[in-house]
Amino acid sequence: MKYVDTAIVFQEIPDEVTMAVNISNCPIHCEGCHSPYLQSDTGITLDQKAIDDILAPYKDAITCVCLMGGDAEPQEVAELAAYIRSAYPSLRTAWYSGRQQPSEELMDHKYYDYVKVGPYIKAQGPLNSPTTNQRLYRIYPDNSRTDLTSWFWQRRG
Numbered sequence: 776m777k778y779v780d781t782a783i784v785f786q787e788i789p790d791e792v793t794m795a796v797n798i799s800n801c802p803i804h805c806e807g808c809h810s811p812y813l814q815s816d817t818g819i820t821l822d823q824k825a826i827d828d829i830l831a832p833y834k835d836a837i838t839c840v841c842l843m844g845g846d847a848e849p850q851e852v853a854e855l856a857a858y859i860r861s862a863y864p865s866l867r868t869a870w871y872s873g874r875q876q877p878s879e880e881l882m883d884h885k886y887y888d889y890v891k892v893g894p895y896i897k898a899q900g901p902l903n904s905p906t907t908n909q910r911l912y913r914i915y916p917d918n919s920r921t922d923l924t925s926w927f928w929q930r931r932g
């Protein structure tokens with residue numbers, strides 16, 4: 776599994792300062808993909824050391840780490856999230872999946888505080904469109920979920 780780049784973002788996860796890690800080799804191939812460069816198997820190996828290197832300068836300035844993509848190797852993404860949980864317990868963890876229904880076993884609080892599901896479907900729009908097929912869930916320690924998607928609709932414009 777490889778990543779191409781990272782960014783600190785404010786609009787991907789509600790009320791979090793998030794380090795987004797953009798994973799390549801995306802197998803979803805959405806028509807109108809916002810980041811076609813993520814569809815090829817390119818970039819830098821994403822493992823525990825890479826996470827440590829990415830987070831070292833920023834770990835006190837962020838509140839969340841979001842693994843963006845990785846649907847070709849979702850178990851590997853989850854294991855990396857579990858590592859972030861154990862090594863950086865003050866940070867919340869998130870996963871942006873392009874699948875509408877990732878494995879239930881992976882939508883587990885032992886890996887993630889937040890999971891976004893769904894491919895980009897142009898006719899339905901992205902997360903900030905009220906007609907979107909995509910959903911962002913908050914996952915609680917008992918594995919109950921809240922659908923937070925409407926948070927994005929209030930920030931259109």
Ligand code: SF4
Nearest residue numbers: 801803804805808873
């Ligand atoms: S899931 Fe994201 S990166 Fe993958 S093809 Fe769709 S829009 Fe592009």
